[in-house]
Amino acid sequence: MEALNEIIKKCNELAFDLNFTRAKEWKKQDNSRVLVGYMPIYFPREIVHAANGLAVGILGGGDKKQIIKGDAYYQSYVCHMPRGIVELVLDNHLEDFDGFVFPSICDVIRNLSGMFQLFGKGKFVKYLDFPQNFLPEVGGEFYKSELQHILNEIKKINNIEITDESLQKSIELFNKNRKLTEEIYNIRSEFPWRITAADVYSIVRAGFVIPVEEHNEILEEVIKLLKVENGEPLDKIRVIVIGAFCEQPPLSLIKTIELAGCYIIEDDFLLGSRWIKGDMNTTKYSPLDSIVRAYLEQSTFSSSVYDVDNPKELRLLNQLKERKVDGIIFAAPSFCDPALLDHPILQKACDDNNVRYISFLYSENTGQFKVIKEQVGTFSDSIKLWA
Amino acid sequence: MDNKLYTIGVDVGSSNIKIVLLNYSENPVIIDKDSEKIRKRNPEMVANSLIDQLLAKHNLTIKDIAYIASTGEGEMLSRKRGHFYSMTTHARGGIYYSPGSKTVVDLGALYVRAIKVDDFGKVIDYKMTGQCASGSGQFIENISRYLGLAIEEVGETSLKSTKPELPSGICAVLAETDVINMVSRGISTPDIIKGIHLSIANKVVKLLTSVRAESPVTLTGGMAMNIGMVQAINELAELGKLNLTITANPDAVYAGALGAAIWGGFRHIKLTSKK
Numbered sequence: 001m002e003a004l005n006e007i008i009k010k011c012n013e014l015a016f017d018l019n020f021t022r023a024k025e026w027k028k029q030d031n032s033r034v035l036v037g038y039m040p041i042y043f044p045r046e047i048v049h050a051a052n053g054l055a056v057g058i059l060g061g062g063d064k065k066q067i068i069k070g071d072a073y074y075q076s077y078v079c080h081m082p083r084g085i086v087e088l089v090l091d092n093h094l095e096d097f098d099g100f101v102f103p104s105i106c107d108v109i110r111n112l113s114g115m116f117q118l119f120g121k122g123k124f125v126k127y128l129d130f131p132q133n134f135l136p137e138v139g140g141e142f143y144k145s146e147l148q149h150i151l152n153e154i155k156k157i158n159n160i161e162i163t164d165e166s167l168q169k170s171i172e173l174f175n176k177n178r179k180l181t182e183e184i185y186n187i188r189s190e191f192p193w194r195i196t197a198a199d200v201y202s203i204v205r206a207g208f209v210i211p212v213e214e215h216n217e218i219l220e221e222v223i224k225l226l227k228v229e230n231g232e233p234l235d236k237i238r239v240i241v242i243g244a245f246c247e248q249p250p251l252s253l254i255k256t257i258e259l260a261g262c263y264i265i266e267d268d269f270l271l272g273s274r275w276i277k278g279d280m281n282t283t284k285y286s287p288l289d290s291i292v293r294a295y296l297e298q299s300t301f302s303s304s305v306y307d308v309d310n311p312k313e314l315r316l317l318n319q320l321k322e323r324k325v326d327g328i329i330f331a332a333p334s335f336c337d338p339a340l341l342d343h344p345i346l347q348k349a350c351d352d353n354n355v356r357y358i359s360f361l362y363s364e365n366t367g368q369f370k371v372i373k374e375q376v377g378t379f380s381d382s383i384k385l386w387a
Numbered sequence: 388m389d390n391k392l393y394t395i396g397v398d399v400g401s402s403n404i405k406i407v408l409l410n411y412s413e414n415p416v417i418i419d420k421d422s423e424k425i426r427k428r429n430p431e432m433v434a435n436s437l438i439d440q441l442l443a444k445h446n447l448t449i450k451d452i453a454y455i456a457s458t459g460e461g462e463m464l465s466r467k468r469g470h471f472y473s474m475t476t477h478a479r480g481g482i483y484y485s486p487g488s489k490t491v492v493d494l495g496a497l498y499v500r501a502i503k504v505d506d507f508g509k510v511i512d513y514k515m516t517g518q519c520a521s522g523s524g525q526f527i528e529n530i531s532r533y534l535g536l537a538i539e540e541v542g543e544t545s546l547k548s549t550k551p552e553l554p555s556g557i558c559a560v561l562a563e564t565d566v567i568n569m570v571s572r573g574i575s576t577p578d579i580i581k582g583i584h585l586s587i588a589n590k591v592v593k594l595l596t597s598v599r600a601e602s603p604v605t606l607t608g609g610m611a612m613n614i615g616m617v618q619a620i621n622e623l624a625e626l627g628k629l630n631l632t633i634t635a636n637p638d639a640v641y642a643g644a645l646g647a648a649i650w651g652g653f654r655h656i657k658l659t660s661k662k
Contacts, residue, residue, distance in 0.1 A: 080460070204633065233456075234467070234468060234469060235468050235469030235658065236469070259462045259463075260462070260468055260470075260472075261469070261471075261472075277649060284491075374472065374474075376474035377470075378472050378474060378475065378510070379652075380472075381471050381472050381475040382475075383474070384471075384654055385509070385650060385653065386470070
């Protein structure tokens with residue numbers, strides 16, 4: 001237990017270090033290394049790794065950064081995360097980064113990529129448009145050209161051209177990372193009392209800012225420790241938390257939900273690290289094509305993906321069954337259009353299938369949880385006593 | 388060990404911890420109850436000491452207890468098996484003490500909640516005060532301290548009032564200033580206290596109206612032990628023609644802990660039958 005606590009403490013420090021100290025140290029060890037910051041949700045980190053780089057997740061200032069300048073760039077009806085990111089860049093937290101990638105989610109992130117271009121930070125800024133056409137010869141080719149664009153930008157910095165071998169090796173490392181992360185979620189699903197959702201969050205989030213090799217070692221150690229029984233099951237309900245895929249909830253919010261009588265068995269926090277379901281298949285396609293195919297064929301569901309042939313509400317209900325969950329908590333950031341536009345569709349599916357749910361809004365710097373605690377607590381009571 | 392199904396409910400309040408030992412069945416029986424002031428100590432330590440004392444007194448061990456349920460601010464208790472929310476537990480405790488009640492009003496130290504319940508103690512609807520100290524038991528405790536009264540004396544003192552003096556009632560800070568002003572103006576202690584009671588009762592009556600309370604109404608929580616408070620609520624309800632029978636059981640302060648113990652037993656059976 002002490003060993004696990006030590007790892008969690010270390011992961012906490014790494015995950016919430018707004019100066020990205022470990023990533024910057026890593027870069028200093030070799031002149032050809034590059035740091036590429038990427039915003040939520042998903043970015044194929046494999047390509048940066050293969051080009052001797054580290055893709056660093058930039059998830060906002062959370063509740064650890066006071067927003068002063070950031071508010072000047074966004075209207076009051078825009079979510080909080082981009083303000084935090086603007087604050088970070090203007091306060092020089094992102095110095096030493098060579099480039100920034102803005103995967104397409106919504107207009108706010110698109111605008112943020114424009115602001116970064118105006119700030120002149122980094123050597124390149126790329127708005128990464130994901131295909132909404134899932135035919136390999138259409139969307140696949142487009143996506144491949146988008147990835148190639150990023151690789152070209154990195155090559156301009158360190159003159160490294162990736163090879164199939166180097167990309168293959170990177171894919172294997174990230175396949176392992178996804179597998180280990182999934183295993184932790186599986187253990188937690190079976191024995192949720194062994195580790196809290198907040199601790200799992202910190203462990204997974206640490207992987208956003210350190211080399212994948214180091215993160216894999218951490219995950220392996222955590223799994224080894226989680227296989228040993230510790231603690232006792234409490235009488236709580238099992239829930240999925242959904243809606244938090246981009247702007248991250250404060251750690252205290254995750255703790256509050258669990259304190260209020262729930263085990264968070266499944267969630268979409270840090271969704272990018274679990275975006276691809278299963279391994280990328282490099283036996284059938286070239287390594288770069290396998291990354292493209294994985295996106296087209298193995299992506300999880302999310303508000304930012306057009307999924308008319310594979311509706312997200314059905315996938316949510318399947319997840320509910322697979323994880324043997326009692327109810328769903330829709331927790332979306334305030335003013336998050338993608339999440340909030342999805343809620344009526346998802347909630348209708350819940351109503352039609354007698355799935356219990358509640359919903360509330362948060363922002364990354366929410367500090368008052370009394371009302372949320374009351375709401376989640378009574379939700380938990382109602383399921384425990386009357387379901 | 389006998390065949391009884393023992394459960395314990397622990398209600399961690401802002402100033403007191405209440406505990407109930409129960410023999411759970413379709414007709415639950417309270418075996419014993421106790422409470423203790425926290426007095427700036429670690430609430431978990433106080434709760435554990437209360438649990439240990441109760442177990443020792445009844446020659447029981449922790450293994451004899453099927454379910455320890457916490458409520459109030461008791462989420463952090465490590466010995467608990469489950470936690471229930473104050474609204475859920477007060478609703479159940481309220482109808483145990485006053486069977487047939489249709490509405491339970493939890494007069495707590497920090498909040499007041501008006502809860503409509505069914506015959507099983509299930510919450511049907513509720514309304515509660517916002518985070519304003521002037522509508523809470525903590526406010527009365529503060530005022531009684533200023534006036535040099537023990538909290539137990541407050542109720543009786545209020546009954547002696549002949550000309551209640553109402554505070555501004557907008558917020559605790561202003562109301563406390565009002566009270567200082569009243570003292571300097573020579574207003575008698577019973578009239579000040581009665582004025583405070585009426586001010587809180589006014590909020591309670593508003594909650595009862597907005598939740599469309601049905602009679603009979605039972606009061607729970609620490610303030611329900613205060614006969615001056617109960618009388619003030621009744622006076623204003625009558626004045627507002629709410630046509631409600633409002634009563635409080637002398638043990639109403641234990642309603643939360645009792646409700647937790649009852650739901651703990653209920654939940655224990657539900658979990659056991661699932662297996």
